[in-house]
Amino acid sequence: MLSENNAYRELVKVITLQEFDPDLPDYIDELYPHYEIKNTHIFPNQYFYIIRATDLKFIYVSPAVQRITGYTPEEFPNIIFENIHSEEQDIIFKANCAAYKYGQALKVEDIGVLSLQVNNRMKRKNGDYFHQLRLTTNIRSDRKGHLLFILSVCTDISDIKFDNKVKIKIFTKDETLFSLSNDKFQERVDRLTNREKEIVKLLCQNLSSKLIANTLYISRHTVDTHRRNILKKLEIADTRQIHFFQNI
Secondary structure, three states: OHHHOHHHHHHHHHHHOOOOOOOHHHHHHHHOOHHHHHHOOOOOOEEEEEEEOOOOEEEEEOOHHHHHHOOOOOOHHHHOOOOEOOOOHHHHHHHHHHHHHHHHHOOHHHHHHOEEEEEEEEEOOOOOEEEEEEEEEEEEEOOOOOEEEEEEEEEEOOOOOOOOOOEEEEEOOOOEEEEEEHHHHHHHHOOOOHHHHHHHHHHOOOOOHHHHHHHHOOOHHHHHHHHHHHHHHHOOOOHHHHHHHOOO
């Protein structure tokens, strides 16, 4: 069940536990994305939706979703997560979680430049799967800079996508912050020693180097050395991406 998926629970936690501006109720209506709803132009093989992060509510789903998925805009929010192919749910939820964590670390003026691009298989109402490319970006933030309204534009790429490789990219207008494909995932994991895998699991529990050292009865210096080696072997810039490797 979806509620038992650790990556999904972590995603919900990261989003909903943001400490939103206490004054947000006074001006949230002013931030409602009327412009994006009216002016997001799409092609026949696309649909889009907008989510409000405070309660993970879909505030808008474009009518085109029915043409592509078979679900009405009213039905779609209830099935979107479950209809991600079961083999790909874990990595997709982790990708969203990593993107949110990057967003939380950005300056207020840079929030809108962060995007997540990911492709995966989605199930239509008739039970068939199609290949989808999703581009997600934040379009509104509260005055503290917390992600508030998130736009996702989805494209049916079944005509040009013939394998089941999942590719993830988190990027800004200036640089790619993180990229990974599921076929390269195990290759990176196999580079780790058993001790490094232990430390990865503890890092995924948000333990500090000092607590990890105490847990494993090693010095903090040794932990810090392992952390640097882990980042290099997994080809990640910092520990915000470590949750991709939580279940190794």
